[in-house]
Amino acid sequence: MIGCRKMAIALVVLCLISGCSDTGDMSLGNQVVIRVDDRELTLAQFNEYFEATAMSCDDEQTQDRVTMRETRLRFLLQLVEEMIIVRRADDLHLDISPKELDIAMRDIQKNHSEPSFNYLFLKRAISFEAWKERLKTRLLVEKVIRKELLKEVSPTPPEIRDYYAKHWEEWNQGEEIRARHILLPSKEKAKHILRRLESGDDFAALARDHSVAPEAQEGGDMGYVVRGQLPESLEKPLFDLELGDVTPVIKTPYGFHILQAVEKREAGKPKIEECIEKIRDGIQKERLEATYGSWLAGLRSRYRIEINEGVI
Known part of the structure; x- marks a missing residue:
């Protein structure tokens, strides 16, 4: 409800x-x-x-x-x-x-x-x-x-479809990337983790074992990220990645970050299935x-x- x-x-x-x-x-x-x-x-x-x-x-x-x-x-x-x-x-x-x-x-x-x-x-x-x-x-x-x-x-259902037809642009947020994230307290440890990633180690497993970010226990999964959601120092390297690739070590005031691009969704009209919960909530x-x-x-x-x- x-x-x-x-x-x-x-x-x-x-x-x-x-x-x-x-x-x-x-x-x-x-x-x-x-x-x-x-x-x-x-x-x-x-x-x-x-x-x-x-x-x-x-x-x-x-x-x-x-x-x-x-x-x-x-x-x-x-x-x-x-x-x-x-x-x-x-x-x-x-x-x-x-x-x-x-x-x-x-x-x-x-x-x-x-x-x-x-x-x-x-x-x-x-x-x-x-x-x-x-x-x-x-x-x-x-x-x-x-x-x-x-x-x-x-x-x-007909009311949901009608609402979607009139309001779908409200949920068109542009290109989205599903990202994984590892946050580490020291540059040395971050470089060590990056070398392991480049050697083929699993990103999610390393995130669970070493990351200090809130999403660490979810394998570093941040969900879908849209432009403007992250600081520029993290956003640009992330959106420049090919799927599966990882960023270099990125320093911010919070520590040392490594990001991975997992999935991409291009800008465009969202599917009604992706909006049903929001539509239902809004009407209710x-x-x-x-x-x-x-x-x-x-x-x-x-x-x-x-x-x-x-x-x-």
């Missing part, structure tokens, strides 16, 4: 791993801020969730009292929407299993070393349990939307934006909702 998994993980990373604000008078923490039927959110929970989802720590530190109040009110409305949708999850008997939550957490954590991941929580004074609960809620909201709205917003996003409001309004009318914004 709308590249739903990717989108959701991308949103969670942005929203959850930062946050700074004053949690206020905790003696008021038991006051109910939001009630949706029998579900309640206390002020203490609101403050903790606000910490875990603050969009920019630096911005919030410089906000005046009025601006902070507006930020907290916007967050309050977001939580109201979430609680309404979570209430709908009760009706649909939907939940997030421990396995689903674990997979989502590992998807986020794999982009950070364990020390740096843990440091984020220490630096922002975020409760790991609060962060995990926010993640679970976001996943559940996504699951409900997928269940309720997917059929309404999913395009048919447009339709979801058009239908979400009325769907949520329908849910609002089903449940008893109480909001106590005065205490935040």
